[in-house]
Amino acid sequence: MTDLTYPTRLTDRIDELVQLAPVIPVLTIKRIEDAVPLAQALVAGGLPVLEVTLRSPVALQAIEAIAEQVPEAEVGAGTVLNPGDFDRAVAAGSRFIVSPGITGELLDHACTSSVPLLPGIQTVSELMEGIQRGYQRFKFFPAEIAGGTGALKAIAGPFADVRFCPTGGIRAHTAADYLALPNVMCVGGTWLAPNDLVEQGDWDAIRELARACSPH
Numbered sequence: 001m002t003d004l005t006y007p008t009r010l011t012d013r014i015d016e017l018v019q020l021a022p023v024i025p026v027l028t029i030k031r032i033e034d035a036v037p038l039a040q041a042l043v044a045g046g047l048p049v050l051e052v053t054l055r056s057p058v059a060l061q062a063i064e065a066i067a068e069q070v071p072e073a074e075v076g077a078g079t080v081l082n083p084g085d086f087d088r089a090v091a092a093g094s095r096f097i098v099s100p101g102i103t104g105e106l107l108d109h110a111c112t113s114s115v116p117l118l119p120g121i122q123t124v125s126e127l128m129e130g131i132q133r134g135y136q137r138f139k140f141f142p143a144e145i146a147g148g149t150g151a152l153k154a155i156a157g158p159f160a161d162v163r164f165c166p167t168g169g170i171r172a173h174t175a176a177d178y179l180a181l182p183n184v185m186c187v188g189g190t191w192l193a194p195n196d197l198v199e200q201g202d203w204d205a206i207r208e209l210a211r212a213c214s215p216h
């Protein structure tokens with residue numbers, strides 16, 4: 001199937017989510033007991049939109065725990081690679097889905113869901129593939145390797161209506177450069193939950209990292 005079109009209401013839903021916060025922490029949760037306090041710390045720091053990657057055995061359980069126990073958070077799933085991942089992530093309570101790249105199968109599958117997909121692209125041809133299926137919002141990954149802010153400025157010429165969430169190599173001191181671009185709606189990254197702070201359970205330090213880039 002290649003004739004499915006991504007519904008406008010799901011693009012609108014992505015736009016609503018990014019209105020909540022311009023920075024999305026990308027979280028790979030290794031211990032299930034970290035999920036709720038980590039989410040609470042980030043929310044308390046002003047960043048309620050959280051991407052939990054499906055890169056650990058407890059990822060789905062972590063999404064479920066955050067969805068149930070941290071109602072102020074908007075928890076989504078990242079590193080979603082195929083329709084099976086997509087469905088499992090939605091069943092766990094994900095309110096949005098992020099993929100690092102695109103496949104026709106995944107793009108079509110998301111057209112039939114009520115949960116929005118932010119598909120990852122790195123090249124203009126991948127972008128055109130997504131646009132052809134009705135997508136207007138994309139993850140730009142890996143942002144720094146793929147040309148960073150210079151690439152996004154160049155892409156804005158032919159694709160003025162498209163908006164991006166760059167991730168991959170972005171840090172606290174470079175996030176603002178991306179966010180200053182008109183075609184960047186938000187940025188994502190792991191710098192908000194460094195492994196050492198999570199392992200130590202230093203939730204206060206994580207809250208302060210969030211606060212440093214929160215608009216509130």
Ligand code: 3PG
Pocket residue numbers: 026053078079100141167168169170188189190191
């Ligand atoms: C992602 O999936 O978005 C990346 O793994 C982000 O990682 P980084 O912020 O450490 O580059």
